[in-house]
Structure formats: structure tokens, C-alpha cells
Amino acid sequence: MENLIQVKDLFKIYEFGDIQIPALNGVSLSIEAGEFVAIMGSSGSGKSTFMNILGCLDVPTRGSYFLSGNAIGSMSRDALAQLRNQQIGFVFQGFNLLARTSALENVELPLIYGPTPARERHHLAKEALVSVGLSGREDHHPNQLSGGQQQRVAIARALVNHPSIILADEPTGNLDTKTSLEIMQLLTQLNEEQKITIILVTHEQDISTFTRRVIQFKDGLVLQDRLQHPKKTD
Amino acid sequence: MKPISSLKVALRALQINKMRSFLTMLGIIIGVGAVIVMVAIGAGAREMIAQQIASMGSNLLMVVPGATTAGGARMGGGSASSLTSDDAKAIKEECPAVKTIAPFWGGVTQVIYGNQNWNTSVTGTLPSYFEIREWALASGRNFSDQELAGAVKVAIIGKSIVENLFGSEDPLGQIIRIKKIPFTVIGVLTPKGQSSYGTDQDDTIYIPLSTAQKRVFGSRLPNRVRMIMVQAQDLSLMAAAEKQINDLLTQRHKPQGDQLADFTVRNLTEIMATAEQSAKVMSLLLGSIALVSLLVGGIGIMNIMLVSVTERTREIGIRMAVGARGIDILFQFLTESVVLSLVGGLIGIGLGVLGAELTSKFTGWNVVISILALLISFFFAAAVGIFFGYYPAHKASRLNPIDALRYE
Ligand SMILES: Nc1ncnc2c1ncn2[C@@H]1O[C@H](COP(=O)(O)OP(=O)(O)O)[C@@H](O)[C@H]1O
Numbered sequence: 192m193e194n195l196i197q198v199k200d201l202f203k204i205y206e207f208g209d210i211q212i213p214a215l216n217g218v219s220l221s222i223e224a225g226e227f228v229a230i231m232g233s234s235g236s237g238k239s240t241f242m243n244i245l246g247c248l249d250v251p252t253r254g255s256y257f258l259s260g261n262a263i264g265s266m267s268r269d270a271l272a273q274l275r276n277q278q279i280g281f282v283f284q285g286f287n288l289l290a291r292t293s294a295l296e297n298v299e300l301p302l303i304y305g306p307t308p309a310r311e312r313h314h315l316a317k318e319a320l321v322s323v324g325l326s327g328r329e330d331h332h333p334n335q336l337s338g339g340q341q342q343r344v345a346i347a348r349a350l351v352n353h354p355s356i357i358l359a360d361e362p363t364g365n366l367d368t369k370t371s372l373e374i375m376q377l378l379t380q381l382n383e384e385q386k387i388t389i390i391l392v393t394h395e396q397d398i399s400t401f402t403r404r405v406i407q408f409k410d411g412l413v414l415q416d417r418l419q420h421p422k423k424t425d
Numbered sequence: 426m427k428p429i430s431s432l433k434v435a436l437r438a439l440q441i442n443k444m445r446s447f448l449t450m451l452g453i454i455i456g457v458g459a460v461i462v463m464v465a466i467g468a469g470a471r472e473m474i475a476q477q478i479a480s481m482g483s484n485l486l487m488v489v490p491g492a493t494t495a496g497g498a499r500m501g502g503g504s505a506s507s508l509t510s511d512d513a514k515a516i517k518e519e520c521p522a523v524k525t526i527a528p529f530w531g532g533v534t535q536v537i538y539g540n541q542n543w544n545t546s547v548t549g550t551l552p553s554y555f556e557i558r559e560w561a562l563a564s565g566r567n568f569s570d571q572e573l574a575g576a577v578k579v580a581i582i583g584k585s586i587v588e589n590l591f592g593s594e595d596p597l598g599q600i601i602r603i604k605k606i607p608f609t610v611i612g613v614l615t616p617k618g619q620s621s622y623g624t625d626q627d628d629t630i631y632i633p634l635s636t637a638q639k640r641v642f643g644s645r646l647p648n649r650v651r652m653i654m655v656q657a658q659d660l661s662l663m664a665a666a667e668k669q670i671n672d673l674l675t676q677r678h679k680p681q682g683d684q685l686a687d688f689t690v691r692n693l694t695e696i697m698a699t700a701e702q703s704a705k706v707m708s709l710l711l712g713s714i715a716l717v718s719l720l721v722g723g724i725g726i727m728n729i730m731l732v733s734v735t736e737r738t739r740e741i742g743i744r745m746a747v748g749a750r751g752i753d754i755l756f757q758f759l760t761e762s763v764v765l766s767l768v769g770g771l772i773g774i775g776l777g778v779l780g781a782e783l784t785s786k787f788t789g790w791n792v793v794i795s796i797l798a799l800l801i802s803f804f805f806a807a808a809v810g811i812f813f814g815y816y817p818a819h820k821a822s823r824l825n826p827i828d829a830l831r832y833e
């Protein structure tokens with residue numbers, strides 16, 4: 192199988208005057224298309240930093256990153272924006288939906304910045320909302336939805352452009368156990384049925400049991416990288 | 426992203442923050458409104474002065490009784506020493522720079538026609554009066570030499586007199602009574618409208634000077650005139666005419682010792698030119714005050730857009746995460762500020778026109794609203810939007826996606 196993601200000797204060092212804080216200390220790994228990966232590790236171990244670099248939201252201090260064979264380091268800001276638009280869907284811990292904006296408009300957002308003609312956007316956004324089990328909530332604003340529903344809207348937004356990767360940084364961090372399990376079932380289903388590569392960050396053991404591969408981070412390094420039998424969702 | 430999508434995104438963002446949008450526009454509304462009102466007042470003043478100059482006649486000097494100080498304050502006005510028809514005749518005959526003269530004498534009195542009566546100003550003068558004031562007759566004829574010589578009771582009346590006494594009847598050949606004395610109407614003047622002081626210039630009657638002096642408004646001093654209107658041969662001869670008249674009248678009136686001269690020659694054309702100049706300065710001043718307020722409005726837009734960029738940093742981060750390029754963010758914020766200033770500009774134009782009309786209504790000032798002023802302030806508002814919207818928009822577009830997303 193072709194490597195979708197390949198990173199080599201990735202460093203991210205934050206500088207505060209003379210003090211240097213290394214968040215990533217030389218991470219090398221590859222992820223194939225269609226994988227479902229959990230990244231675990233204690234707080235401050237560099238998980239989010241790594242995810243932001245994978246999502247082309249941030250740039251490494253050193254090291255190389257290839258996505259679908261393209262060297263990310265040599266791409267322009269605009270090219271990265273297009274890549275995020277077409278290939279990557281984000282799910283955040285805090286949902287990051289636009290306030291005072293309907294669920295439908297939130298889901299349409301990535302389409303606005305892509306080539307989709309205006310008249311098709313409504314339809315596609317509605318479809319995405321249906322696929323995450325939110326039909327009938329199109330006109331609700333984020334403050335009229337529960338945490339689980341808001342995260343579903345965010346997942347619909349991540350899905351609407353049919354990305355090859357979904358990056359989810361602690362997607363269940365703000366949710367209760369029952370809702371967390373529902374979100375994990377939804378992600379598992381997307382991975383199995385649509386073959387979307389999903390990388391998720393979590394520090395909860397329960398959550399990591401859903402994935403086939405678990406990567407353990409410690410102090411900006413990969414401590415362990417193992418495969419497991421994922422928990423059956425039904 | 427297509428421009429139309431960018432416009433939609435911007436409009437939606439403005440709609441979501443209605444209150445902030447309105448407050449941002451307020452500066453532009455006030456700025457544009459102020460420009461319209463101020464320019465309208467300035468242009469109105471200039472137009473009024475121009476009209477006054479046109480209705481007064483050109484190259485005019487006025488000889489008035491009494492001395493004036495350098496400051497222009499009249500001294501000894503209305504004293505026994507006065508101007509006469511003979512002074513006027515002498516000016517015409519002996520001052521080469523003078524083209525023509527029109528002395529006048531009269532007062533306000535009651536006029537009766539049939540069972541209608543009316544109080545109006547009745548002025549005795551010479552036929553040259555209408556020539557100097559460039560005032561044509563609508564019908565009938567001017568005074569003849571015989572009528573002047575014989576103090577004949579004939580009258581030329583203004584448009585408002587026709588309306589008030591005659592209605593739809595033809596006044597020519599009719600008899601009106603001025604101070605109970607019967608006069609035959611021989612002419613009707615073309616309408617001149619309101620003067621700059623708001624008085625009706627057509628509410629007036631003219632009769633031969635001799636008739637006024639001998640039969641209607643008698644005076645202890647025979648041949649007395651109130652003022653002498655003088656028209657110089659040419660604009661370049663105004664100063665010469667002024668000097669010749671001064672010399673002539675000084676010689677005729679012979680002030681004793683340190684006694685001041687009992688007459689003054691005023692250069693009306695010069696006074697008007699000064700007034701015109703000061704109106705010009707005033708409208709420039711008003712215009713620049715208004716422009717400053719428009720500029721302040723623009724800076725207001727910039728301030729609020731800067732605050733808005735900071736406040737919406739996370740929104741910008743979300744948009745960038747889902748694929749917005751720097752230029753999409755730039756366009757969104759720029760479009761927002763341009764839409765704000767254009768809508769603000771339109772409202773400002775509406776309120777400005779209304780404000781100018783109200784000003785005119787309540788103060789009686791003449792205002793002139795020109796399409797050009799409206800267009801200029803509209804485009805200026807747009808320019809303000811682009812100029813002051815660019816910096817915050819550019820700032821927003823340069824944000825790093827991750828910094829924007831993590832912004833608290
Ligand atoms: N923007 C930043 N500026 C400075 N230091 C940062 C920044 N983001 C993360 N760090 C530091 O980098 C390290 C890794 O952070 P992070 O990747 O967020 O860890 P995790 O997500 O695993 O909890 C931490 O020590 C954190 O303090």
C-alpha cells in the first residue's frame with residue numbers, strides 16, 4: 192500500500208528569547224491510506240503540535256513531511272489552503288463552529304472555498320448532515336445544539352468535501368461517556384464504509400480501543416507504535 | 426472563491442453583527458451627511474450672491490448721503506445736507522467715466538385699485554434705472570421725456586402688484602391711486618423674484634422722479650433724491666468714476682473746515698466681489714470641515730474593523746482551516762468595510778439632502794444640492810472604505826492558521 196503520510200525527523204521548537212521548548216524531538220513515521228490511528232500520550236507530549244503539522248496548519252522547525260507524495264515544506268500558503276480544503280477534514284475538541292450561524296451554513300463553509308458551484312452547496316451540506324444523523328437540524332445555531340450534536344456538525348463539515356484524511360484532536364474531550372462512544376462509532380463507520388483515513392488524538396484508554404493502530408507519544412518522541420484488534424462497534 | 430461568494434460571505438457577516446455594522450456606518454453617515462449639508466449651504470450662499478450681482482446690474486456705484494468712516498459706519502446720515510437731482514445731472518454730464526445715472530426718491534405708501542388696496546414701495550426714478558438694473562418690461566413702455574419733464578402721473582408696476590391688485594385683468598391703461606392720486610399704468614416689469622434678503626423685488630411701483638418729488642413725496646428741500654445709482658463706462662473705470670464723482674460733489678457741496686463730506690460713494694461691484702470672495706472662502710471652509718468629519722468616519726471604520734479582526738480571529742482561523750486563502754480573508758474584510766461605507770454613504774446622502782432641505786426651511790438660507798457633490802461624496806465614501814478597510818483586512822489575511830485558531 193502507498194504511504195499517504197510520511198514524516199521524517201520532525202522537530203518543532205518554540206523559542207522564548209533564550210529558552211527553547213522542544214514540542215517535537217524528531218518524529219518519524221508513516222501512515223497508509225485507510226488507516227484508523229489513535230495518538231496517545233500525556234499532556235504536553237506534543238500530540239497537538241504533531242496533528243497541526245499533519246493538518247498543514249503549522250510548519251515544523253525541521254524535518255520533512257510528504258502528503259500523498261507531495262513535499263509540504265515547499266508549498267505556498269495558498270497551495271496549503273487548497274490542500275486543507277480538498278484533502279483534510281478537521282474535528283476539534285472545542286468544535287470550532289461559527290457562532291450565530293446555522294448548522295447548514297457551518298457545513299457549507301469548506302464548499303465556499305472550493306470549486307463547488309453555489310447551487311450544489313446546499314444539497315451537499317444537507318447530505319453530510321444526514322450522514323452524521325442530524326437531519327432536521329439544518330437551521331439550528333450551535334448554541335441550540337448539544338455538545339454531541341455540535342461535534343456531529345463539525346464532523347459533517349469535515350466530511351463535506353470528501354477528504355482523504357480526517358484529523359481529530361481530542362474530539363470527545365468535551366463530551367460525556369455515552370456521547371463519546373456515539374462519536375467514536377460514527378468515526379469508525381466513516382473509516383470502514385468510506386475508507387477515510389482517520390487520525391485521532393486522545394488520552395482516554397476507552398477511546399483508543401476503537402482504532403487498529405495506537406501511537407504513543409512522550410516528550411515529543413514516538414514511544415510506542417502498535418497494532419491491536421479494534422473493538423467491534425455493534 | 427468567486428467575488429459573488431465573497432460578497433455573500435461579507436454580507437452575511439455584517440448581518441450577523443447588525444449593531445456593530447450600524448455603529449461602524451455611523452461615522453460615514455455623519456461624514457457624508459455633513460459634506461452634503463455644508464456643500465449645499467456654501468453653494469447656496471454663492472449662488473445667492475451671484476444672483477444678487479446679476480439682478481443688481483454691473484459696474485455699479487451708489488452715491489449715498491452722509492459720510493462714512495473707514496470702517497463703513499455711517500455718520501451724520503439723514504442730516505439736512507442731501508443729494509439732489511442736480512447733483513445727479515452734474516455727475517452724468519461732468520464725469521467722463523460715468524455711463525449713466527439713476528437717482529431715486531420715494532417711500533412706502535398705500536395703493537388702491539377699484540376696491541383692492543395694497544401697501545407697497547413707490548419709487549420715483551429715471552428711465553435709465555431699468556437699463557442699469559438690466560430689468561426688462563414684460564409689457565407696456567418706459568417713461569418718456571415729456572412725462573419726466575411734466576411730472577405726469579404714470580406708473581410702471583411689478584409682477585406682484587399685478588397679482589395683488591388686478592388678478593387676471595390687464596393692468597395697462599388702468600388707473601391706480603397712489604396716496605389717493607390717480608396714476609395711469611403704462612408698463613409691467615418682468616418678474617425678478619426674491620432678493621437675497623428675502624424681500625419680494627416684484628412688489629414695487631415706479632413713477633417718474635419729478636412726479637415723486639413734486640406730487641407724491643414732497644420734501645422741504647426741492648429736488649431731493651435718496652440715492653444716486655451710477656453705472657461706470659467699464660469695470661476698469663470704476664476707480665476713475667469714483668474719484669470724479671468725489672471731486673465733483675466735494676466741489677458742489679463745499680464742506681466747511683474740518684467738516685466731513687456729506688455724501689459717500691460706494692463701489693457696489695467691489696462690495697459684491699468681496700462678498701463673493703468671502704462666500705467662496707466660507708464654502709471651502711465648510712467643505713473642509715465636512716471632509717475632516719468624513720475622514721474621522723473612515724478612521725472609525727478602521728478602528729472597528731481592527732477590533733473586529735481581533736474579535737473574530739478564531740473565525741478567521743476556522744475559515745483558514747477549512748481552506749480559505751489569505752486573499753479570501755482579505756476580500757471578505759475589505760468587502761465588509763466597502764459595503765459598510767457604501768451603505769453608510771447612501772444613508773448619509775439621504776440624510777444630507779434632508780438636512781440641507783430642513784436647514785433651508787428653518788433658517789431661510791438658500792441651499793443648492795448638486796448631483797456632483799452627491800457623486801463625489803459617494804465615491805469618497807467608497808474610497809474611505811477601501812483605504813481604511815485595507816489595513817485591518819490585510820492584517821487578518823496574514824494571520825497564521827494555527828495562531829488564529831488557538832487565539833483566546
Ligand atoms: N504556541 C505555543 N507556544 C509555545 N509553546 C507551545 C505552543 N504550543 C505548544 N507548546 C508547547 O509544546 C509542548 C507540546 O504541546 P502540545 O503539542 O499542545 O501537547 P499535547 O497536545 O500533547 O498536550 C508543550 O510543552 C507546550 O507547552
Ligand SMILES: [Mg+2]
Nearest residue numbers: 238239240360
Ligand atoms: Mg493537545
